[in-house]
Amino acid sequence: PTPAPPAPLITRQQDGMPMILIPGGSFMMGASDDDFLAGADERPQHLVILNDYYIDKYEVTVAQYAAFLNRLGQHERACNNVDCALTRENVGFTSYLLAQDLGDGTTQYTPVTGFANYPINHVSWFGAQAYCQSVGARLPTEAEWEYAARGNDGRIYPWGNEPPDQTRAVFESLSFDNLKPVDALPDGASPFGVFGMAGSMWEWVADWYDENYYSTSPTLNPTGPETGLTRVIRGGAWPNNNHADRIRTTNRSALTPDFISATVGFRCARTP
Numbered sequence: 001p002t003p004a005p006p007a008p009l010i011t012r013q014q015d016g017m018p019m020i021l022i023p024g025g026s027f028m029m030g031a032s033d034d035d036f037l038a039g040a041d042e043r044p045q046h047l048v049i050l051n052d053y054y055i056d057k058y059e060v061t062v063a064q065y066a067a068f069l070n071r072l073g074q075h076e077r078a079c080n081n082v083d084c085a086l087t088r089e090n091v092g093f094t095s096y097l098l099a100q101d102l103g104d105g106t107t108q109y110t111p112v113t114g115f116a117n118y119p120i121n122h123v124s125w126f127g128a129q130a131y132c133q134s135v136g137a138r139l140p141t142e143a144e145w146e147y148a149a150r151g152n153d154g155r156i157y158p159w160g161n162e163p164p165d166q167t168r169a170v171f172e173s174l175s176f177d178n179l180k181p182v183d184a185l186p187d188g189a190s191p192f193g194v195f196g197m198a199g200s201m202w203e204w205v206a207d208w209y210d211e212n213y214y215s216t217s218p219t220l221n222p223t224g225p226e227t228g229l230t231r232v233i234r235g236g237a238w239p240n241n242n243h244a245d246r247i248r249t250t251n252r253s254a255l256t257p258d259f260i261s262a263t264v265g266f267r268c269a270r271t272p
Contacts, residue, residue, distance in 0.1 A: 006052055006272040014135035015064045019054040019270065020192055022144070026050075027152035029143055030214050030250055035156065037245035041211035041252050048143045049220050055140055055148045056267035058182035059196045059203065060131060062096045063116035065123065066109040068131050073106060078134075082258040084127030085120065088112065094176050094262035095122050117181040119201045119265045125231045125257035128204040128266035139206040140269035142252075143222050145234045149198070150249040151191035157249060158190035158197045164247060169199035170238045171247050176262065179238055198247040201265035202233040209254030230254035237263035 008021045030045040031038030065085060072078050087099040087109070096115035100108045111118075123131075132138050140148070149158050159168050168188035170180050182196055189195050197203075207213075207224025209232045224232070232254050236247030245251060255264065 006054075009057075010054065012056075012135055012137065015060075015067065017060070017064065017135070017268070018057040019137075019268075020057050020148075020194055021272070022050070022053050022055055022148050022192055024049075024051045024053075025147070025152060027147050027150070028154060029146055029217075031248075032154060035248075035250070037248060038250060039252065041214070042250045044214055046214055046217055047219050048147070048217070048222060050143060050147055051221060052272050053140070053144055053269055054137075054272060055144065055192075055194060055269045056137075057194055059119040059201055059265050059267050060128075061117050061182055062111040062120050065120040065131060066097055066111055068134055069107075069109040071134070072130075078130040079124060079126040080258075082124055082126055083260060084124060084130060086122040086260050091122055091262065096120075097122070117183065118179060119182050119196065121201055121262050121265050122260050123204075123265060124260050125204045125255070127260075129206075131266070132268035135268065137268035137270040139204060139266065141221070141223050142205045142207040142232045142234065143217075144269055145197075145203065145205045146249055148192055148194050149190050149235070153191070155191075155249065157188075157247065158194070159188055164188075164198060164244045169244075169247055171199035171236060171244055172239075176238065197235050197249070199236050199238060201235070202237045202253065202261070202263050203235045204264065204266040205232045205234055207232045209252070211252075229256065231257045233264055239263060
């Protein structure tokens with residue numbers, strides 16, 4: 001008998017995250033020659049073919065990450081001996097994650113009241129990877145991330161080619177207070193219905209970064225360079241302005257995997 005096709009939407013049992021099926025297909029990855037906002041690392045545009053995969057409909061939330069840290073207990077072990085994440089006690093008001101020392105050697109993590117459903121930030125690449133593994137998932141590859149954000153019609157932003165505004169993306173925010181819950185701004189969703197892929201938080205992906213990788217990338221299910229110093233981040237973030245070039249679907253940036261920032265979060269993916 002033919003196996004049943006994967007369900008178009010599943011809910012991850014471990015954390016309740018809805019995951020959207022991205023049906024396998026091909027697209028031109030990277031920026032076209034007429035995209036004057038593109039950086040050199042977004043070229044050459046090249047054909048990529050992907051198998052089916054699931055990707056989180058939303059960015060991972062403060063509440064979900066707090067629950068992970070509470071399950072973990074001693075959290076350095078899970079994150080390559082670097083911090084999985086930093087909390088409000090470490091970094092101040094740009095974190096919505098609280099840590100309370102219970103006095104018996106354990107720490108209780110909770111979201112700031114009213115911000116449970118906001119995107120987690122101040123999380124290292126190791127902290128993102130460990131979370132995804134803990135819920136039976138993984139970080140998306142850079143190619144999977146871009147395809148989920150734009151589909152195969154060459155669009156510049158998840159919603160199309162119209163310039164971004166505040167109904168579609170959280171960006172150009174001089175204040176952290178403009179951040180929104182992960183399920184806000186449905187008008188900014190990608191062609192597959194994935195939220196928050198432009199602005200809000202930069203998102204860690206699995207790949208090492210190499211500015212010249214697109215010249216040598218394989219066509220089928222590329223996974224990035226074998227080694228590197230920095231990991232790719234995608235999607236731009238709440239303070240990015242510069243004519244919104246940072247929140248374009250092809251924009252690439254990178255950070256060392258132990259780096260922790262108020263502007264970086266993540267989502268997970270998995271193979272069906």
